[in-house]
Amino acid sequence: MKMTRTQRLIRIVQLLQAGRSYDVDALAAEMAISRRTVFRDLNVLREAGVVCSYDAESERYGIDRSYYLPPVNLTMEEALALLLVTRKFVNDRVVPNVSAAMTGGMKIESVLPADVRTMCGSLLDGVTVDWHPVSDVDPITDTIARIQAAMADKRRMAMRYDSYADKCEIETMVDPYRILFRNRGWYLIGRSSVHRQARTFKIERIIEMRVLEERFRPDPKFRLEHYFGNAWSMIRGSVRHHVEVHFSSMVAGNVEEVYWHSTQRTRRRTDGSLVFEVDVDGIDEISWWILGYGDQAVVTEPEELRQLILAHARNATRLYTNGEATPAPRD
Numbered sequence: 001m002k003m004t005r006t007q008r009l010i011r012i013v014q015l016l017q018a019g020r021s022y023d024v025d026a027l028a029a030e031m032a033i034s035r036r037t038v039f040r041d042l043n044v045l046r047e048a049g050v051v052c053s054y055d056a057e058s059e060r061y062g063i064d065r066s067y068y069l070p071p072v073n074l075t076m077e078e079a080l081a082l083l084l085v086t087r088k089f090v091n092d093r094v095v096p097n098v099s100a101a102m103t104g105g106m107k108i109e110s111v112l113p114a115d116v117r118t119m120c121g122s123l124l125d126g127v128t129v130d131w132h133p134v135s136d137v138d139p140i141t142d143t144i145a146r147i148q149a150a151m152a153d154k155r156r157m158a159m160r161y162d163s164y165a166d167k168c169e170i171e172t173m174v175d176p177y178r179i180l181f182r183n184r185g186w187y188l189i190g191r192s193s194v195h196r197q198a199r200t201f202k203i204e205r206i207i208e209m210r211v212l213e214e215r216f217r218p219d220p221k222f223r224l225e226h227y228f229g230n231a232w233s234m235i236r237g238s239v240r241h242h243v244e245v246h247f248s249s250m251v252a253g254n255v256e257e258v259y260w261h262s263t264q265r266t267r268r269r270t271d272g273s274l275v276f277e278v279d280v281d282g283i284d285e286i287s288w289w290i291l292g293y294g295d296q297a298v299v300t301e302p303e304e305l306r307q308l309i310l311a312h313a314r315n316a317t318r319l320y321t322n323g324e325a326t327p328a329p330r331d
Helices: 003-015 024-031 035-047 076-089 097-110 114-125 138-153 226-229 248-254 284-291 305-321
Strands: 052-055 058-062 156-165 168-182 183-193 197-202 206-215 239-249 265-268 273-279 295-302
Touching: 003 024, 003 035, 024 035, 024 248, 035 156, 076 097, 076 114, 138 156, 138 168, 138 183, 138 206, 168 197, 197 295, 239 305, 248 265, 248 273, 273 284, 284 305, 295 305
Parallel strands: none
Antiparallel strands: 052 058, 156 168, 156 206, 168 183, 183 197, 239 273, 239 295, 265 273
């Protein structure tokens, strides 16, 4: 449906006030309008007193974070959706500054008509969201805020980090590109001076960090989706593999109903079992996932993954057969 001018103006303010800047092409694509229409709408906003800033270097627009929209009228569905997020999905172990999110939800709830508030409360009382175990965000909330400030000001950071990949503490300068929540924890992605490329750092493992006066120029080609490529999750290998796994009928439904990867394809066999196909960069991470299904999953290709699974299984058999209490890390 084509947006009205009012809808477009509200949408532009929502996009620019979210903390991210946009160029004209991005705004035009977001709302399926022409560049010319974007320029006209930006002029209307300026005339209405909305301060849209323009960065000549990046050719992007933004809105001062101190500018606030006037109150809006919410429908029952909109109010319920917002309260569902703030009351049920906001996890104090995941969300930095969770109190601010909770306060925002309480403000929304307090201005709702009594009948709407009662109805939303009744509907929410029947909803429970049970999170998987996650890393506690509370000890790193301040670190996340400092990283966000460094990203906004494009300032380089000096960091001492407990690197599991390097198996030692390292000191490096980092140009912060993105903060990411994935796999139960918060991560920083940025260019490391030691590694001379973009790297992933788990924020919990940052031992010391200083935001420097020195500024950096962001890599205009950096994209999160390109950085991770077709990794199963976080660890991108150097070789792309076509993986095929057969799951028994006992677990086929559990596997089939989940969106595991952007390239996955599934098909049922006549016996109720499932053929799961995916194209991934690297096989280590997916091997751990497959092992979680025990003898209910069999890898049919590639052969390298079959051998990796077999090696894991042999090591596990040896540990249990010999009664060993401490597993040895695999090289």
